[in-house]
Amino acid sequence: MATSFVIGDKFRGRVTDLLRQSGSSVPRELREELEAILKKQDPATLSFGTTRKLKKYLQDKGHPFYLHELLEDSSVHLPEVVKPPRNPELVARLEKIKTKLANEEYNRITRNVNTQEIHRNGALGDFGRQVRSVKAAVVTVFNFLVTVVATFACSYMGSQYLFTETTARVIAAVIAASVVGLAELYVLVRTMEGDLGKP
Structure with a gap:
């Protein structure tokens, strides 16, 4: 002053x-x-x-x-302001508080990271899970196609006792295969909704 x-x-x-x-x-x-x-x-x-x-x-x-x-x-x-020397105890306490706040900030940022899960599964665990998921999807599509084709074949073969014309037999087989295909799709969608709804 x-x-x-x-x-x-x-x-x-x-x-x-x-x-x-x-x-x-x-x-x-x-x-x-x-x-x-x-x-x-x-x-x-x-x-x-x-x-x-x-x-x-x-x-x-x-x-x-x-x-x-x-x-x-x-x-x-204006005389020079002479800063008093800082108290070493105060400096040590401030450093301790800064370290504590930095650790709390780090923990807050990384609280959603689970290192055990990352090390346990790793890249190969993720790859295996993805392969199983693709395998299940391929099996489901293959099962759907086999069911529809088998229904068409059975309906075509079985309709020979009712219809003499080939056109009528094909139409009957397509109708039967469509009904079975729609039923399979319904069951497939309900199953996928159940899987997605799981936590």
Whole structure:
């Protein structure tokens, strides 16, 4: 926090003239402070307390120039902020807290990952599961085709006792195969829905 001004040449010149002209009318304490400041080499600083005293003196004596004119080429002195050394215990606690928070974040991100399952099954386990799934689908399609073809053949052969014409026998066989095919599809869809509904 600022507590003083770094004085410029204009301040030095005007205060020197003021001290010469005013003589003994300047209070002794203020005169000593101002002389001590003027004797300092750059950067010389003027405390806020001395500034207030000088301002009051100028107002009381009715001098033709004001404090802001004296401080035109001066600047506020901002001392360097000295950071206190950090407490080693506090640093150790902060590091421990950071580590704990990082671990909690990592655990939150990876809570859905099951490493045992990944190592147990691996790539070959996934491949075997996919092969079994494809095998079941192929068997189901093959079973469907065999059932429809067998139904068509049986209906065609059996309809010779009812129909003498080949066209009628084929139509009867197609109708029977369609009915059996639709029934197979219904059962297949219900089975797949049951499999998909399992957790």
